[in-house]
Amino acid sequence: MKYLKLKATTFLIAASLASPLAAQEAGGRLDIVVQPEPPGLMLGLVQNGPTQLVAGDIYESLLRYDGDLNPMPSLAKSWEISEDGLTYTFKLNEGVKWHDGEDFTAEDVVFSADVFLRETHARLRASLAYVESITAPDPMTVVFKLKEPFGPFINAFENGTMPIVPKHIYEGTDFANNPANANPIGTGPFKFKEWVKGSHIHLVKNEDYYVDGLPYLDEVYYRVIPDAAARAVAFETGEVDVLPGGSVENWDIPRLAEMDGVCVTEKGWEFLAPLAWMWLNNREGPTANEKFRQAVMYAMDREFMRDVVWNGYGKVATGPIASSTNFYSDDVTIYDHNPEKAKELLAEMGYDGEPVSILPLPYGETWQRWAEAVRQNLSEVGINVDIDSADVAGWNEKTSQWDYDMAFTYLYQYGDPALGVSRNYTADRIKKGSPWNNVEGYENPSLDEKWAAAATMVTPEEREAAYLEIQKEIVDDVPVAWMQELTFPTIYRCNVNDLVTTAIGINDGPRNAWIEK
Amino acid sequence: MTIFAVIASRLSKAILTLLAIAILNFFLIHAAPGDPAVVLAGEAGAADEQMIEQLRERFGLDQPLYVQLGKYIAGIVQLDLGYSFRQGAPVAELIADRLPATLLLTMTAFVVSLAFGIAFGVAAAARVGKPSDTVLTTMALLFYATPLYWLALMAVLVFSVWFGWLPGFGYETVGANYTGFARVIDIAKHLVLPALTLGLFFTAVYMRMARASMLEVSQLDFVKTAKAKGLSDPVIRRRHILRNAILPVVTLAGLQAGQLVGGAVLTETVFAWPGIGRLMFESLAARDYNTILGVFLVSAAMVILFNIVTDIVYRIVDPRIGARS
Numbered sequence: 059m060k061y062l063k064l065k066a067t068t069f070l071i072a073a074s075l076a077s078p079l080a081a082q083e084a085g086g087r088l089d090i091v092v093q094p095e096p097p098g099l100m101l102g103l104v105q106n107g108p109t110q111l112v113a114g115d116i117y118e119s120l121l122r123y124d125g126d127l128n129p130m131p132s133l134a135k136s137w138e139i140s141e142d143g144l145t146y147t148f149k150l151n152e153g154v155k156w157h158d159g160e161d162f163t164a165e166d167v168v169f170s171a172d173v174f175l176r177e178t179h180a181r182l183r184a185s186l187a188y189v190e191s192i193t194a195p196d197p198m199t200v201v202f203k204l205k206e207p208f209g210p211f212i213n214a215f216e217n218g219t220m221p222i223v224p225k226h227i228y229e230g231t232d233f234a235n236n237p238a239n240a241n242p243i244g245t246g247p248f249k250f251k252e253w254v255k256g257s258h259i260h261l262v263k264n265e266d267y268y269v270d271g272l273p274y275l276d277e278v279y280y281r282v283i284p285d286a287a288a289r290a291v292a293f294e295t296g297e298v299d300v301l302p303g304g305s306v307e308n309w310d311i312p313r314l315a316e317m318d319g320v321c322v323t324e325k326g327w328e329f330l331a332p333l334a335w336m337w338l339n340n341r342e343g344p345t346a347n348e349k350f351r352q353a354v355m356y357a358m359d360r361e362f363m364r365d366v367v368w369n370g371y372g373k374v375a376t377g378p379i380a381s382s383t384n385f386y387s388d389d390v391t392i393y394d395h396n397p398e399k400a401k402e403l404l405a406e407m408g409y410d411g412e413p414v415s416i417l418p419l420p421y422g423e424t425w426q427r428w429a430e431a432v433r434q435n436l437s438e439v440g441i442n443v444d445i446d447s448a449d450v451a452g453w454n455e456k457t458s459q460w461d462y463d464m465a466f467t468y469l470y471q472y473g474d475p476a477l478g479v480s481r482n483y484t485a486d487r488i489k490k491g492s493p494w495n496n497v498e499g500y501e502n503p504s505l506d507e508k509w510a511a512a513a514t515m516v517t518p519e520e521r522e523a524a525y526l527e528i529q530k531e532i533v534d535d536v537p538v539a540w541m542q543e544l545t546f547p548t549i550y551r552c553n554v555n556d557l558v559t560t561a562i563g564i565n566d567g568p569r570n571a572w573i574e575k
Numbered sequence: 576m577t578i579f580a581v582i583a584s585r586l587s588k589a590i591l592t593l594l595a596i597a598i599l600n601f602f603l604i605h606a607a608p609g610d611p612a613v614v615l616a617g618e619a620g621a622a623d624e625q626m627i628e629q630l631r632e633r634f635g636l637d638q639p640l641y642v643q644l645g646k647y648i649a650g651i652v653q654l655d656l657g658y659s660f661r662q663g664a665p666v667a668e669l670i671a672d673r674l675p676a677t678l679l680l681t682m683t684a685f686v687v688s689l690a691f692g693i694a695f696g697v698a699a700a701a702r703v704g705k706p707s708d709t710v711l712t713t714m715a716l717l718f719y720a721t722p723l724y725w726l727a728l729m730a731v732l733v734f735s736v737w738f739g740w741l742p743g744f745g746y747e748t749v750g751a752n753y754t755g756f757a758r759v760i761d762i763a764k765h766l767v768l769p770a771l772t773l774g775l776f777f778t779a780v781y782m783r784m785a786r787a788s789m790l791e792v793s794q795l796d797f798v799k800t801a802k803a804k805g806l807s808d809p810v811i812r813r814r815h816i817l818r819n820a821i822l823p824v825v826t827l828a829g830l831q832a833g834q835l836v837g838g839a840v841l842t843e844t845v846f847a848w849p850g851i852g853r854l855m856f857e858s859l860a861a862r863d864y865n866t867i868l869g870v871f872l873v874s875a876a877m878v879i880l881f882n883i884v885t886d887i888v889y890r891i892v893d894p895r896i897g898a899r900s
Contacts, residue, residue: 067677094857098663183623239663255662256676283744297743451611454613454614514677
């Protein structure tokens with residue numbers, strides 16, 4: 059029921075920033091691992107994980123979100139959604155300055171959303187298709203008018219989705235080749251200082267930050283350490299203070315967590331909500347048969363895989379929507395570990411032992427082991443499995459050209475099924491050349507209509523009912539084999555306080571973080 | 576032929592070789608499956624056709640392969656290694672950024688391994704069959720056979736985690752802002768573990784080669800003559816045996832020296848050393864064509880250069896080589 063606070067009646071939230079308490083201590087330096095090294099820091103141009111991690115301190119968006127995905131003020135101090143769900147009005151914080159000293163105004167927001175990001179940001183572009191106009195009636199007000207209601211639009215103001223970029227630097231330039239990209243200018247709590255390629259990125263406190271007292275930290279270093287074992291050692295020796303999710307292999311986590319003064323949290327992934335699944339090629343081979351796909355689901359002991367391969371971190375998936383995403387329901391067919399049922403289904407379809415291949419995700423040893431666990435489970439019910447291999451570029455090539463039987467992947471959900479889920483299941487998203495659309499080739503025209511309708515319903519209640527129906531139906535079809543909701547624990551020293559306070563966790567963590575001396 | 580004529584003829588051949596290498600590399604890289612635009616877009620976890628098309632256009636991948644090759648060759652002829660669209664910087668700049676760290680690491684490892692390798696080899700040969708010889712050769716065999724990766728991790732574990740004597744990774748203390756001599760000391764401390772790890776293997780190789788070669792030469796007639804003349808053992812070893820025995824070591828050292836610039840991917844990765852080997856490896860994973868080609872070309876140029884240098888060293892060590900040709 060996390061959408062309750064989002065009722066489509068007109069509402070207004072006053073700026074209610076965490077009031078600084080006496081206990082919080084200013085000063086100090088935080089060393090955070092960043093892996094791999096980001097290709098660039100201009101968040102409007104590059105939105106991969108490492109870039110969001112570092113540039114999330116430099117750039118800001120209109121809103122932030124708490125762990126239940128409720129919007130909180132950021133560059134916008136208050137906002138209002140009209141009753142018909144068509145007009146979003148934002149009042150901006152006053153006295154905000156860009157890192158080069160220029161004033162931040164509503165014109166920057168209009169330019170960012172309407173001009174810059176429309177050209178550079180594929181994911182936002184999909185949401186902007188619902189937008190009729192973006193205007194700035196006065197320097198502190200921005201109005202987004204939609205063509206039709208689009209419920210998830212309130213989630214589009216997150217920093218990785220709609221980072222606000224400076225108009226005075228980018229207007230009329232070639233965005234991708236603007237020399238300013240090497241020296242990013244944002245409004246965020248930290249300023250870019252230096253990037254020693256292959257070693258570290260140095261950010262320093264923005265003394266003119268518009269929230270009094272913030273940030274507490276004097277500086278943040280993002281450290282590039284390419285080897286997973288070396289990253290674990292860096293944390294052990296005290297060289298770094300924070301290991302963001304996914305920095306070390308899973309089997310190292312318990313050992314590090316047991317050290318004195320070390321804390322672990324699984325929070326901070328609610329907005330992204332990474333869900334892992336295996337694409338099952340719906341076009342050809344045994345995987346084209348629905349019974350075979352169901353058999354795969356029953357054959358797998360996904361609890362065991364979570365406990366062993368992922369060291370107990372994560373949650374077995376029940377369907378296409380992750381439990382922290384809005385409109386999730388577990389009122390669907392549950393695929394428990396049932397080898398007998400799997401064998402029955404295989405016998406019914408007349409499976410002749412034709413081998414299928416599994417393509418693991420080339421993101422490290424954990425993923426390799428996961429594929430091996432699946433192979434073992436499947437061979438127990440009589441499915442012949444080969445494990446394929448490829449590096450990242452090869453994996454992209456094979457999946458986007460549909461050259462696979464079963465392939466591991468995971469994708470982010472961005473808080474709403476219309477933003478991060480439907481893109482993998484509707485027929486209009488079947489297109490070669492991209493590994494983020496309907497790669498499995500699942501076609502279900504009646505569901506396509508329901509996905510489209512659910513996105514534009516006005517009230518959350520209507521949407522909830524529509525998504526429940528969709529989840530029930532699609533889970534029976536098994537277009538892909540849903541594996542688990544991934545959680546990537548953040549490991550940090552316990553004297554670092556308030557590091558993970560929002561739905562994007564450490565990506566905007568240093569803003570509020572403070573070190574207890 | 577004078578030494579200058581040799582160099583001139585070698586250099587002119589070298590330019591043709593380099594061009595051939597550049598063309599071959601170009602086709603090899605493009606033959607690998609994968610598309611840099613999709614990799615770059617993929618890291619964002621979402622992309623539409625418009626984005627992929629934009630990226631391809633920016634990278635110049637929308638043009639036929641021969642046009643791309645033509646542009647690339649035209650570039651390198653003008654000493655322009657191209658632009659890394661992934662990193663948003665000229666390739667030459669990226670390489671120049673990483674080169675000092677790589678050279679410091681590999682040169683140190685090279686010099687240390689050459690010096691210790693020859694010294695230990697000569698020492699072992701002089702005491703052939705004695706316990707000290709057995710100890711030295713056993714150690715050499717051990718370091719020769721141990722995987723570099725394991726050795727590196729153990730070194731970090733022992734010297735950095737357990738004893739805390741030396742920093743386990745990085746090039747210098749991040750954020751310490753040391754200057755002058757303090758900085759030199761700081762970098763030197765960081766250099767110890769990676770340079771030793773990288774150097775141990777080659778120390779073992781040079782030592783074994785030097786020892787075998789010393790033993791072989793010491794059986795030759797001219798050594799007996801020298802002894803008969805009444806020269807002392809140390810003088811014979813240094814002036815007669817070593818000078819003749821060193822040639823195979825020089826050959827091998829020349830080969831290794833050529834690879835110095837290519838970096839040491841494993842060592843640089845484990846020790847988070849910001850060198851060129853990692854740049855190459857990461858660019859390869861991202862299919863950052865221009866950067867990989869740039870690193871390959873610079874490495875190839877260095878291999879050729881060091882081959883020429885090796886030939887010159889031969890002539891200095893053994894004047895007969897120049898006289899014969």
